[in-house]
Amino acid sequence: MGRLLAIAIWVITILSVWMFVSGKWWFPESISEHGSRVDSQFLITILVVGISFAAAQIGLGWTVWKFRDNASAQRATYSHGNNRLEVVWSIVTALVFISLAVMGQRVWASLHLHAAPPGSLQVEVVAQQFSWNFHYAGKDNVFGRTDPNLIDDSALNFVGLDETDPNAKDDAVVATLVIPANRPVELILRSKDVTHSFFVPQLRFKQDLVPGMNIHVHFTATKVGKYELACAELCGMNHYKMKSYMLVLPENEFSELATMPQDKFQARKDELLNKYQLPNY
Amino acid sequence: MAEATHAEVHRHPAPTGFIRKYIFSLDHKVIGIQYILLALSAVVVGMIMSVLMRVNLSWPGTQIKIMETLFPQGAPGGAMTPEFYLSLVTMHGTIMVFFVLTTAPQGGFGNYFLPLQIGAEDMAFPFLNMMSFWVTFVGFVVLLLAIFAEGNATIGSWFSKLGESFAGGSGTVGPIGGWTGYTPLSALGKIAGPGQGAGVNLWIISIAIFCVGSLLGALNFITTLLNMRTRGMSLMRMPLTCWAWFTTAVLALLSFPVLLAGGILLMLDRMAGTSFFIPGGLYVSGSLVPLHNGGSPLLWQHLFWFFGHPEVYIAIVPGMGATSHIISTFARKPIFGYRAMVFAIFAIGMLGFFVWGHHMFMSGMSPYSAIAFSILTLSIGVPSAIKTFNWIGTLWGAKIRFTTPMLFAIGFVSLFVAGGITGLVLGQTSLDFFFHDTYFVTAHFHLVMGVASIFGMFAATYFWFPKMFGRMMNEGWGKIHFWITFIGVYAIFIPFHAMGLLGMPRRYARFDEYEFLKHSHPLVLFVTIAAIITVIAQLLFYFNLFWSMFKGQKATDNPWEATTLEWTTATPPPHDNFAGILPVVHRGPYEFSVPGAPKDFIMQTEPEGTGISADLGGTSGNGGNGHRG
Numbered sequence: 017m018g019r020l021l022a023i024a025i026w027v028i029t030i031l032s033v034w035m036f037v038s039g040k041w042w043f044p045e046s047i048s049e050h051g052s053r054v055d056s057q058f059l060i061t062i063l064v065v066g067i068s069f070a071a072a073q074i075g076l077g078w079t080v081w082k083f084r085d086n087a088s089a090q091r092a093t094y095s096h097g098n099n100r101l102e103v104v105w106s107i108v109t110a111l112v113f114i115s116l117a118v119m120g121q122r123v124w125a126s127l128h129l130h131a132a133p134p135g136s137l138q139v140e141v142v143a144q145q146f147s148w149n150f151h152y153a154g155k156d157n158v159f160g161r162t163d164p165n166l167i168d169d170s171a172l173n174f175v176g177l178d179e180t181d182p183n184a185k186d187d188a189v190v191a192t193l194v195i196p197a198n199r200p201v202e203l204i205l206r207s208k209d210v211t212h213s214f215f216v217p218q219l220r221f222k223q224d225l226v227p228g229m230n231i232h233v234h235f236t237a238t239k240v241g242k243y244e245l246a247c248a249e250l251c252g253m254n255h256y257k258m259k260s261y262m263l264v265l266p267e268n269e270f271s272e273l274a275t276m277p278q279d280k281f282q283a284r285k286d287e288l289l290n291k292y293q294l295p296n297y
Numbered sequence: 298m299a300e301a302t303h304a305e306v307h308r309h310p311a312p313t314g315f316i317r318k319y320i321f322s323l324d325h326k327v328i329g330i331q332y333i334l335l336a337l338s339a340v341v342v343g344m345i346m347s348v349l350m351r352v353n354l355s356w357p358g359t360q361i362k363i364m365e366t367l368f369p370q371g372a373p374g375g376a377m378t379p380e381f382y383l384s385l386v387t388m389h390g391t392i393m394v395f396f397v398l399t400t401a402p403q404g405g406f407g408n409y410f411l412p413l414q415i416g417a418e419d420m421a422f423p424f425l426n427m428m429s430f431w432v433t434f435v436g437f438v439v440l441l442l443a444i445f446a447e448g449n450a451t452i453g454s455w456f457s458k459l460g461e462s463f464a465g466g467s468g469t470v471g472p473i474g475g476w477t478g479y480t481p482l483s484a485l486g487k488i489a490g491p492g493q494g495a496g497v498n499l500w501i502i503s504i505a506i507f508c509v510g511s512l513l514g515a516l517n518f519i520t521t522l523l524n525m526r527t528r529g530m531s532l533m534r535m536p537l538t539c540w541a542w543f544t545t546a547v548l549a550l551l552s553f554p555v556l557l558a559g560g561i562l563l564m565l566d567r568m569a570g571t572s573f574f575i576p577g578g579l580y581v582s583g584s585l586v587p588l589h590n591g592g593s594p595l596l597w598q599h600l601f602w603f604f605g606h607p608e609v610y611i612a613i614v615p616g617m618g619a620t621s622h623i624i625s626t627f628a629r630k631p632i633f634g635y636r637a638m639v640f641a642i643f644a645i646g647m648l649g650f651f652v653w654g655h656h657m658f659m660s661g662m663s664p665y666s667a668i669a670f671s672i673l674t675l676s677i678g679v680p681s682a683i684k685t686f687n688w689i690g691t692l693w694g695a696k697i698r699f700t701t702p703m704l705f706a707i708g709f710v711s712l713f714v715a716g717g718i719t720g721l722v723l724g725q726t727s728l729d730f731f732f733h734d735t736y737f738v739t740a741h742f743h744l745v746m747g748v749a750s751i752f753g754m755f756a757a758t759y760f761w762f763p764k765m766f767g768r769m770m771n772e773g774w775g776k777i778h779f780w781i782t783f784i785g786v787y788a789i790f791i792p793f794h795a796m797g798l799l800g801m802p803r804r805y806a807r808f809d810e811y812e813f814l815k816h817s818h819p820l821v822l823f824v825t826i827a828a829i830i831t832v833i834a835q836l837l838f839y840f841n842l843f844w845s846m847f848k849g850q851k852a853t854d855n856p857w858e859a860t861t862l863e864w865t866t867a868t869p870p871p872h873d874n875f876a877g878i879l880p881v882v883h884r885g886p887y888e889f890s891v892p893g894a895p896k897d898f899i900m901q902t903e904p905e906g907t908g909i910s911a912d913l914g915g916t917s918g919n920g921g922n923g924h925r926g
Contacts, residue, residue, distance in 0.1 A: 017699035017704075017776075018697060018699055021699070021704065021707065024780075024783065024784065025711055028711075028784070028787050028791075031791070032715070032787070032791050035791060035792070035794065035795055036794070036795075036798075040795075041795035041796075041798050041799055041816065041820070042798055042799075043731070043798055043799075043800070044799070044800060044813055053727075054727055054728065054730055054731060057725070057727050057728060058722070058728055058731075061721055061722050061725065061728065062722065064721065065718050065719060065721050065722060068682075068714075068718055069714060069715065069718050072685055072689070072714040072718075073711060073714065073715075075689050076688075076689055076692070076707065076710055076711055076714075079689055079692035079693055079695070079697075080692065080697060080699075080707060083628070083692055083693065083694060083695040083696065083697050084696075084697050084699065085629075085696045085697055085698050085699075086696070090696075091629070091696065091890040091892070091897050092628060092629040092630045092694060092695045092696040092889065092890040092897070093630065093693075093694030093695070093890070094630070094631065094889075094890045094891055094892055095630070095631065095633070095694065096631050096632075096633070096634070096635060097631075097632075097633040097634035097635065097636075097637065097687070097690065098633075098634070098690075099634075099637075101690075102634050102637050102683065102686070102687075105682070105683065105686050106679055106682070106683055109678060109679050109682040109683075110676070110679045113675045113676065113678040113679060113682075113721065114672065114675065114676060116675060116721060116725070117671055117672040117674070117675035117676070117724065117725065118672065120671065120675075120724075120725025120726060120727050120728060121668050121671060121672075121725070121726055121727065122727060123727035123730070124658075124664065124667065124668070124671075124726035124727045124730075125664075125668070128664035128667075129664055129665070144580070145489075145490060145581075145582070164577075164578035164579070164580055164585060165578075165585065167580040167585070169580075169583055170583065176580075208579065208580045208581070209481070209485075209489070209579055209580060209581040209582075210479075210481050210482040210485070210489060210581075211479055211480075211481070211482065211594055213659060213733075213734065215734075215800075215802065217731065217799075217800030217813055220730050220731050221730050222659050222729070222730050222731070222733055222734075223659055223661070224659050224660050224661050226594050226595065226660065226661045227481055227575075227576050227579055227594055228576025228577070228578070228592070228593065228594065229576075229594075229595075229661050231661045244811050244812060244813055246800075246802055246811060247802075248659075248733070248734045248735075248802045249479070249734065250383070250473075250474065250475050250479065250482070250803075250804045251482060252473065252482060252489065252490045252491075252492075252493075253378075253379050253380035253383065253469075253473060253490055253491050253492065254379060255379075255383070255804060255805065255806075256379060256804075256805035256806045256807050256808075256810060257807075257810045259810055259811065294812050297812055297813055297815050297816055
């Protein structure tokens with residue numbers, strides 16, 4: 017029974033490790049400036065995790081293989097432990113784990129402990145059950161006034177834009193996030209109703225949109241293309257299809273679009289959405 | 298003379314009537330079995346729900362006749378709607394976390410064996426003990442009603458007299474909110490969409506009731522352990538199981554009040570127009586939400602996770618205790634580093650109160666506090682690693698007897714490592730950009746707090762069954778049960794990591810809306826098949842359990858040749874546990890293979906000096922048939 021158990025533990029260990037190293041199931045391609053740093057931090061972490069996992073399982077397997085009851089008169093070793101080993105082991109794991117923890121803050125700190133760089137494109141994101149609205153400031157770079165009292169979904173005023181505000185004249189509100197490549201983007205995240213979460217796997221980025229809060233985040237996308245945007249916080253019955261796209265455009269294509277008035281913006285955006293294809297999965 | 302006083306206070310005659318003996322019993326042993334039966338029932342409901350969810354994920358639109366009978370609109374034609382799926386997610390999580398993982402390990406085995414292992418005649422407050430079980434039982438009934446209140450018109454109509462917000466029977470199944478019930482989705486009531494009405498009310502009430510039951514239990518455990526240990530049972534001579542139950546009780550005492558308060562505030566938001574969790578200016582389902590202003594959705598998350606993280610340890614710590622105890626017994630070796638084990642278990646429990654924010658990295662909370670929470674989180678890896686190291690250390694140089702309980706205890710160690718170690722990934726803020734709320738998280742917590750805890754309880758069941766019922770469970774079936782379950786749970790939950798790597802979000806009723814999830818279909822199918830096989834294999838366990846109660850081979854008083862006090866008394870133990878003569882403890886709990894001793898184990902009651910003579914007399918037989926595997 018001991019040998020069988022040891023073999024089972026080892027086979028499970030090998031299969032588990034294989035699942036990670038086979039490359040069959042891995043992150044989608046990274047398309048953001050910080051994405052490759054997330055990926056390399058994950059690689060370091062999964063290496064530590066994999067080695068610790070394998071070492072513990074191999075060790076466990078070894079003890080059940082080796083120290084099974086063999087019906088000899090010889091008794092088990094009488095020992096209450098070893099304090100020195102215990103201390104050394106604790107210090108080693110503490111050093112490894114705390115180092116990982118500190119390293120694991122770097123990407124986070126670079127994105128979240130600094131304001132968006134000057135010259136970032138600002139987009140207001142307003143989530144609702146079960147769709148996304150993206151509010152662009154237009155040519156004047158000033159967002160028109162919004163007010164929850166003005167929200168009227170049936171009149172298609174999804175974000176409560178005040179049409180009487182002069183700053184609102186050139187604003188556009190669309191259902192797709194369109195951003196330029198290689199230029200920092202600042203999102204101002206809001207929710208109209210319940211908590212949602214902005215998640216684009218390729219972007220290596222996620223942030224909840226919380227009612228009552230304006231959450232400012234920023235990132236830089238580096239690869240032109242069309243990517244799926246998913247909601248990652250349970251928001252009600254159609255959570256699983258609260259889907260949109262993030263379109264990353266070359267700078268020239270984007271600046272042409274960004275200066276268009278609302279109706280043309282909308283039409284051109286739809287054209288571009290058809291022009292670009294999703295990545296090959 | 299403290300012992301004598303206790304004895305008088307707690308000695309109550311054995312009841313004779315059926316109701317006082319088996320239903321409203323004050324005997325901790327009966328109450329323990331009641332808790333275990335509650336968990337055994339709840340886990341069946343939870344497992345059936347998980348199979349239904351898997352079937353829906355792999356074969357959307359599958360028609361199951363009985364679902365239509367129960368929920369005419371939630372499953373039209375017997376096919377599951379997305380909101381039905383979400384209510385199963387909610388119910389599965391709530392049932393498993395509260396009514397399985399919190400009841401069996403602590404209320405069940407803790408109740409039965411803590412007094413026996415410390416040499417007490419009962420718990421400190423037998424009446425509170427009875428109350429805590431029955432309160433918990435009511436909580437379970439209310440929770441079951443939650444899914445029917447909206448989904449089934451007949452049951453819905455029962456509640457309509459309680460006011461508009463309780464009027465159920467809308468047809469859509471609820472509650473929909475996950476076991477975490479994030480606000481404002483859970484706070485807004487019916488306007489927030491289908492499944493947010495009466496079902497959510499009952500869900501909150503059920504949890505509040507459960508909190509009360511757990512608090513009563515926690516008070517009882519702490520008092521009993523501190524005041525009622527028999528002569529010679531110093532803290533550092535207690536079995537590690539007792540340390541685990543004590544730590545768990547402290548966690549429960551400090552965390553459940555916070556959830557209870559949160560639940561009451563949430564109910565007030567729903568019923569009384571308060572705004573603890575609802576900010577102003579919300580626009581929900583086509584209209585502005587009047588009357589609410591100034592609340593904070595994050596407040597709920599803080600309250601919930603201040604409870605929720607310690608809750609994870611409430612689920613697994615008793616499993617750690619049982620595993621330590623069982624591994625030492627069947628390794629025929631003293632536990633490696635007893636003191637370190639005690640400190641580690643307490644450290645895990647206490648650190649557990651400072652890490653709740655790692656559930657909230659993406660919530661909009663301050664990024665600075667996220668960093669603090671992250672570093673504290675990874676530091677929990679240190680006491681966890683100490684425990685793993687010591688379990689393997691205990692096995693090193695052992696003479697392992699591969700009984701069924703030992704197999705499950707070794708399985709616990711393996712699963713605890715497999716599930717716990719991915720905490721190093723998920724505890725890092727930078728990696729949560731990707732992994733938060735993906736299947737990687739689902740993999741992590743199912744392995745560590747779900748199946749590892751359950752393995753601890755399987756080990757405990759096979760181990761203590763002979764003491765509880767006077768008969769052995771069938772070893773052959775037990776082993777088959779172990780092998781299918783051990784391989785099965787890995788087959789289910791290891792592929793979850795791969796889905797997480799693809800970015801698959803949790804709590805999705807279907808995966809076919811997204812191209813980036815296309816890859817996952819074979820994995821999803823594989824998991825579903827593994828889950829169905831593993832669930833069916835549990836029938837073996839149930840059959841073994843109930844068959845052995847009546848037909849199992851008769852057990853001796855100490856069949857495993859173990860050392861602690863529960864094995865010194867009769868089988869099953871008499872009403873007052875030790876037939877009026879409390880045992881006196883002379884040594885630590887894990888004296889196995891002591892050189893020069895006549896047998897390879899020395900009971901805790903064996904006096905020093907005479908202890909290693911041939912006379913191993915106790916209150917009852919210490920012999921045993923060995924059960925070498």
